Amino acid sequence: MTKTSPKQESITNQATSCSTSTAQKEQEQKTQLKLEKIKHKIAIISGKGGVGKSTVTANLAMAYASEGHKVGILDADLHGPCIPKMLGIERQPLKSGIAGIFPAVGKLGIKVVSMDFFLPSDEAPLIWRGPLKMRAIEQFIGDVAWGELDYLFIDLPPGTGDEPLSIMHFIPDMDGVVIVTMPSELSEAIVKKSVTFAKETGIPVIGIVENLSGYVCPDCGKKVDIFKSGGGKRISDALSVPYLGSIPIDPRVCIDSDSGLPFMAANQSLPVAKAFIEIVAKIKEFLSVNQFLSNQEKKVKP
Numbered sequence: 001m002t003k004t005s006p007k008q009e010s011i012t013n014q015a016t017s018c019s020t021s022t023a024q025k026e027q028e029q030k031t032q033l034k035l036e037k038i039k040h041k042i043a044i045i046s047g048k049g050g051v052g053k054s055t056v057t058a059n060l061a062m063a064y065a066s067e068g069h070k071v072g073i074l075d076a077d078l079h080g081p082c083i084p085k086m087l088g089i090e091r092q093p094l095k096s097g098i099a100g101i102f103p104a105v106g107k108l109g110i111k112v113v114s115m116d117f118f119l120p121s122d123e124a125p126l127i128w129r130g131p132l133k134m135r136a137i138e139q140f141i142g143d144v145a146w147g148e149l150d151y152l153f154i155d156l157p158p159g160t161g162d163e164p165l166s167i168m169h170f171i172p173d174m175d176g177v178v179i180v181t182m183p184s185e186l187s188e189a190i191v192k193k194s195v196t197f198a199k200e201t202g203i204p205v206i207g208i209v210e211n212l213s214g215y216v217c218p219d220c221g222k223k224v225d226i227f228k229s230g231g232g233k234r235i236s237d238a239l240s241v242p243y244l245g246s247i248p249i250d251p252r253v254c255i256d257s258d259s260g261l262p263f264m265a266a267n268q269s270l271p272v273a274k275a276f277i278e279i280v281a282k283i284k285e286f287l288s289v290n291q292f293l294s295n296q297e298k299k300v301k302p
């Protein structure tokens with residue numbers, strides 16, 4: 001084996017770090033260019049698992065797409081991707097061209113990129129540490145041919161780990177986060193961390209959604225607060241963040257997402273759909289106020 005002198009090693013290291021930083025800069029530029037074509041970016045987060053983040057993401061996407069908007073979903077839950085299944089999109093190898101990797105396209109033209117498309121089977125786990133996950137998320141933004149979008153929703157895994165941090169890092173101009181919780185005190189305590197996380201990373205909190213908020217008996221009409229009640233509103237009051245609304249428990253939500261048809265698509269008149277419609281209205285209000293304020297800021301700046 002040929003030995004390299006310390007000097008040669010140092011030159012090689014410099015060359016590698018130089019090309020790495022050039023490659024890194026190119027990737028950053030690509031990411032930036034892709035993001036410029038997306039009008040609104042909204043992440044759905046929660047400190048707690050299983051509270052309905054993906055359900056909220058899929059239904060918000062459906063709600064906006066059914067109004068004729070161009071919508072995409074970045075499924076940033078790398079270890080437990082489930083957006084394709086919720087939207088009825090089969091696992092498929094994503095095609096690529098000069099513009100990049102083409103997202104899969106689901107109902108109402110919703111574009112989706114998910115780790116699910118890169119795994120060989122349902123049973124195959126992703127065994128990756130932080131840096132690889134960060135790189136994958138950067139590629140999910142910069143190497144994907146998202147095209148012009150009105151809304152990009154980002155579905156995140158629970159907690160404040162690698163994936164949310166990477167998303168906040170690569171999309172610093174995000175419109176904001178929607179935080180999902182359930183009514184229990186346990187969830188309340190954990191979800192407060194998400195509010196602090198958003199505040200510390202400088203991302204606006206669009207508001208809190210309380211999912212799994214009571215069950216109305218279809219026979220007698222009585223509401224039963226299965227997971228207690230009011231946790232979401234308490235977080236919103238305690239931490240001075242907007243409250244977007246409560247989504248009741250409805251077994252049809254689960255049945256529909258298992259069969260790949262988000263609830264919003266088929267059941268517009270039911271309480272869950274009405275709750276989503278109110279949440280969508282509040283998100284729109286937030287975005288238009290933000291737009292107004294940023295236009296004012298631009299006017300003030302010379």
Ligand SMILES: Nc1ncnc2c1ncn2[C@@H]1O[C@H](COP(=O)(O)OP(=O)(O)OP(=O)(O)O)[C@@H](O)[C@H]1O
Nearest residue numbers: 049050051052053054055158248249250253254257
């Ligand atoms: N309002 C609801 N009524 C009935 N079932 C619901 C409701 N919201 C969510 N579910 C069901 O609860 C389960 C968990 O929801 P979901 O996968 O959206 O949670 P999550 O927060 O994304 O979970 P994870 O932390 O694992 O990513 C799903 O089976 C979903 O269909």
Ligand SMILES: [Mg+2]
Nearest residue numbers: 053054077156
């Ligand atoms: Mg999820």
